[in-house]
Amino acid sequence: MTTLAEPRHARPVSRGLITRVTDRLGSGVVQIFMILIALFWLLPTLGLLVVSLRGETENNSSGWWTLLTKPAQITFENYSNLLASGFSSSFWNTVLITVPATLLVIGIAAMAGYAFAWIEFPGRDTVFLVVIALLVVPVQIALIPIAKMYGFLGIFGSIVGVVLFHVAFGLPFAIFLLRNFFVGIPRELLEAARMDGAPEWRIFATVVFPLAKPAIASLGIFQFLWVWNDLLVALVFADTDNQPMTKALQSQMRQFGTNVDILAPGAFLSLIIPLVLFFAFQRYFVQGLLAGSVK
Amino acid sequence: MTERLNGPQVPGGDSAAGPSSGPRETPADPSLAPSAAGDSTGSPDSSAEADPEPVAPEPAASEPAVSKATASEPAAADTVATADEPPAGPVAAGYPTAAPPGAVAPAATAGGTADGTAKAPVRLTPSPRLAVLFLLPAILLMAAWMIYPVIYSIWRSLYDATGDRFVGLSNYLSIFTDSSTLTTIRNNIIWVVVAPVIVTALGLIFAVLTERIRWSTAFKLVLFMPMAVSLLAAGVIFRLVYEQDPDKGVANAVITTVHDAFSSSAGYPGARPRENDQAPAVLRDGAVVTRQQAQPGTPVLIPLVGLGQDVVKDAAPAKAAPGGDGLSGTVWLDVVRGGGGTLNQIDPQEKGLAGITVEAVSGGAVKATTETAADGTFRFSGLPAGSYEVRLPQDNFTAAFNGLTWLGPSLITPAIIGAYIWVWAGFAMVLIAAGLSAIPRDALEAARIDGATEWQVFRKITVPLLSPVLLVVFVTMIINVLKVFDLVFIIAPGSVQPQANVIALEMWRVSFGGGGNQGMGSALSIFLLLLVVPFMIFNIRRFRRDEG
Numbered sequence: 001m002t003t004l005a006e007p008r009h010a011r012p013v014s015r016g017l018i019t020r021v022t023d024r025l026g027s028g029v030v031q032i033f034m035i036l037i038a039l040f041w042l043l044p045t046l047g048l049l050v051v052s053l054r055g056e057t058e059n060n061s062s063g064w065w066t067l068l069t070k071p072a073q074i075t076f077e078n079y080s081n082l083l084a085s086g087f088s089s090s091f092w093n094t095v096l097i098t099v100p101a102t103l104l105v106i107g108i109a110a111m112a113g114y115a116f117a118w119i120e121f122p123g124r125d126t127v128f129l130v131v132i133a134l135l136v137v138p139v140q141i142a143l144i145p146i147a148k149m150y151g152f153l154g155i156f157g158s159i160v161g162v163v164l165f166h167v168a169f170g171l172p173f174a175i176f177l178l179r180n181f182f183v184g185i186p187r188e189l190l191e192a193a194r195m196d197g198a199p200e201w202r203i204f205a206t207v208v209f210p211l212a213k214p215a216i217a218s219l220g221i222f223q224f225l226w227v228w229n230d231l232l233v234a235l236v237f238a239d240t241d242n243q244p245m246t247k248a249l250q251s252q253m254r255q256f257g258t259n260v261d262i263l264a265p266g267a268f269l270s271l272i273i274p275l276v277l278f279f280a281f282q283r284y285f286v287q288g289l290l291a292g293s294v295k
Numbered sequence: 296m297t298e299r300l301n302g303p304q305v306p307g308g309d310s311a312a313g314p315s316s317g318p319r320e321t322p323a324d325p326s327l328a329p330s331a332a333g334d335s336t337g338s339p340d341s342s343a344e345a346d347p348e349p350v351a352p353e354p355a356a357s358e359p360a361v362s363k364a365t366a367s368e369p370a371a372a373d374t375v376a377t378a379d380e381p382p383a384g385p386v387a388a389g390y391p392t393a394a395p396p397g398a399v400a401p402a403a404t405a406g407g408t409a410d411g412t413a414k415a416p417v418r419l420t421p422s423p424r425l426a427v428l429f430l431l432p433a434i435l436l437m438a439a440w441m442i443y444p445v446i447y448s449i450w451r452s453l454y455d456a457t458g459d460r461f462v463g464l465s466n467y468l469s470i471f472t473d474s475s476t477l478t479t480i481r482n483n484i485i486w487v488v489v490a491p492v493i494v495t496a497l498g499l500i501f502a503v504l505t506e507r508i509r510w511s512t513a514f515k516l517v518l519f520m521p522m523a524v525s526l527l528a529a530g531v532i533f534r535l536v537y538e539q540d541p542d543k544g545v546a547n548a549v550i551t552t553v554h555d556a557f558s559s560s561a562g563y564p565g566a567r568p569r570e571n572d573q574a575p576a577v578l579r580d581g582a583v584v585t586r587q588q589a590q591p592g593t594p595v596l597i598p599l600v601g602l603g604q605d606v607v608k609d610a611a612p613a614k615a616a617p618g619g620d621g622l623s624g625t626v627w628l629d630v631v632r633g634g635g636g637t638l639n640q641i642d643p644q645e646k647g648l649a650g651i652t653v654e655a656v657s658g659g660a661v662k663a664t665t666e667t668a669a670d671g672t673f674r675f676s677g678l679p680a681g682s683y684e685v686r687l688p689q690d691n692f693t694a695a696f697n698g699l700t701w702l703g704p705s706l707i708t709p710a711i712i713g714a715y716i717w718v719w720a721g722f723a724m725v726l727i728a729a730g731l732s733a734i735p736r737d738a739l740e741a742a743r744i745d746g747a748t749e750w751q752v753f754r755k756i757t758v759p760l761l762s763p764v765l766l767v768v769f770v771t772m773i774i775n776v777l778k779v780f781d782l783v784f785i786i787a788p789g790s791v792q793p794q795a796n797v798i799a800l801e802m803w804r805v806s807f808g809g810g811g812n813q814g815m816g817s818a819l820s821i822f823l824l825l826l827v828v829p830f831m832i833f834n835i836r837r838f839r840r841d842e843g
Contacts, residue, residue, distance in 0.1 A: 044532045112433035121423035140802045140820040145444035168440030229525030246527045267531040271524045278523035
């Protein structure tokens with residue numbers, strides 16, 4: 001063994017030394033580069049946070065980074081002003097839109113995904129291909145027709161309309177993701193249940209649904225973030241009483257320069273909950289991403 | 296390695312596709328057997344009973360080992376923080392196998408679903424009517440909110456703004472003739488050409504480099520975080536970054552700092568000599584030059600005006616330069632606060648101008664360069680005797696550099712693309728990193744031992760093995776970029792939105808944002824749909840190939 005290794009050993013030593021040195025140098029450069037990149041990515045959000053914590057006069061006279069040298073500038077005045085101006089109602093609208101839109105998508109897509117995965121019916125593959133095709137349909141296509149339809153149904157401007165829109169457009173991805181997961185569930189489990197004569201409803205509710213928790217978590221966080229962060233749908237379908245945070249903030253953008261003291265804390269408030277969810281469930285978030293990076 | 300990879304799969308997806316499904320496939324399945332055979336090999340004799348080995352795994356086995364590994368590896372790799380979390384039972388193992396192949400390693404799913412669709416024994420399959428019940432809510436919603444709108448939009452796009460008059464294809468015609476929609480198409484082309492390439496390339500670089508740092512989890516979280524933030528918040532964030540005033544916008548603050556570090560523009564904009572015959576210096580081509588040739592030994596006086604007192608309020612009083620060797624002189628503001636003083640003479644209250652570049656010119660060539668001291672004096676040492684023209688180059692008097700107008704008409708699209716990259720690079724990185732962790736280390740190590748440089752390993756092994764993932768990321772980005780709306784809408788100020796406009800935004804502007812032309816809006820949305828159709832087909836093809 002050693003004799004075999006001997007002749008190969010000679011050269012790698014000298015090269016090994018060089019590579020060791022260059023590796024160390026290289027990794028040092030890589031470290032610095034990556035630190036700079038990470039800072040580059042953190043800085044803009046940090047800037048938003050600091051701006052939201054500084055008074056209007058400070059923001060107008062000096063850059064947010066001067067807070068580093070003058071920590072006394074911190075104030076929560078912007079936040080209290082924002083909440084006093086009725087921003088909290090748009091926060092609740094966001095919740096009222098996001099929670100039902102997420103739960104409905106999970107329930108409806110779980111049923112459909114189950115049917116696509118485990119129930120035989122004619123034309124199943126074709127219908128599923130249609131679902132895949134719908135994955136990339138742009139939201140814009142539905143704005144005008146659905147606005148007409150909502151006008152006809154009398155739900156234009158209401159939260160119900162916004163929720164239904166989000167549910168419909170969330171479905172293709174949700175069905176795609178859950179169906180692909182259900183297909184991977186060991187068929188022994190289902191067949192055992194079917195042998196026992198359990199009705200399909202109960203198999204779905206007691207066998208499949210509990211097994212699918214990771215997939216449902218992925219889908220849930222995805223749909224939640226998608227709806228929470230939406231602007232366009234709200235812009236068209238939610239009127240001022242029912243507008244979520246994104247639309248409320250967008251209406252302030254026109255006077256960006258003078259409204260920074262509203263926009264910065266508002267934007268920061270709107271991203272706190274997604275960020276917390278993201279850090280808590282990032283595992284599922286990434287899994288969902290890997291499962292359905294087509295939207 | 297192989298065992299570790301395949302281990303968690305056993306209870307999950309691939310096992311259902313592979314060995315376990317073979318025996319279960321009963322001959323009492325006549326209606327489904329042909330479809331299974333037709334889907335995969337096309338040979339009628341190799342159906343269920345003839346071949347206990349299921350058909351589907353065969354194409355999978357012929358795939359290179361890499362893609363097989365890719366299918367299972369994401370189970371461990373796809374979580375940013377808890378990379379090596381052990382599978383918690385059949386579900387944790389089964390889920391990633393079932394889901395990621397579509398995204399990460401299309402080829403490896405070959406078995407997974409083919410048996411799900413084709414091999415369910417008839418006696419245990421519930422009736423199709425039940426499927427209708429399960430599917431009804433989803434089908435209704437998708438039909439009413441997605442399919443019907445496509446049909447309605449096609450019809451509506453053939454009518455005029457109010458919807459009363461049939462105009463044929465003229466809405467579509469005006470998309471390609473109207474100068475404002477042409478701008479939006481041009482911008483969309485810029486977006487599609489630039490953004491997906493940069494995002495994918497950055498994602499690849501970051502994914503490769505994270506393998507060389509210990510804090511890769513933290514790095515991934517930082518880069519991935521913008522994905523959770525709404526595009527509106529990202530827009531607000533970048534409006535702050537791109538503020539014009541270098542004292543507010545961090546982009547211009549950085550740029551002006553770097554710029555000032557490399558060019559020593561002292562910045563006395565507006566400073567100039569007096570415009571009369573007595574003035575010892577005159578303005579020529581933007582530079583201030585002495586009227587008479589100067590000789591070493593005789594101090595030169597260069598009085599300037601045109602600066603406010605606040606500019607020099609902290610400056611030192613001007614002094615006459617001592618004579619003696621060399622060419623010397625004084626540059627100062629020849630104005631006494633409150634009036635008085637002698638013109639073209641240094642008065643005690645007058646201030647020197649520090650940091651001004653001074654050149655000694657002879658025969659049209661610069662012979663020496665120096666800079667004024669705090670009191671405005673300068674001296675060229677070691678200059679040969681002779682007569683010189685003393686010149687203060689134009690740089691001294693140009694306005695201070697104030698950064699770039701990011702949100703102006705010319706830079707607005709690159710600026711928004713910058714924000715887009717900030718949002719999406721983490722997405723690309725995480726996807727590519729998942730693919731990367733599935734590449735067999737042996738291949739890379741073997742190449743390194745054979746003396747390949749890191750660059751060769753990257754170029755000849757890593758990138759080719761990653762190409763399926765890179766393609767998925769790239770296509771996902773193109774689809775996403777075609778629909779880009781929020782960032783443009785939020786970052787571009789109202790006045791430059793026409794220059795930054797993209798199709799998705801123009802559609803909204805035309806039909807809801809004051810345009811009131813829903814015929815045109817419908818045509819634009821159909822146009823947008825047509826643009827994503829190739830990618831729709833791409834997805835369908837990929838899915839069908841995956842399902843074998």
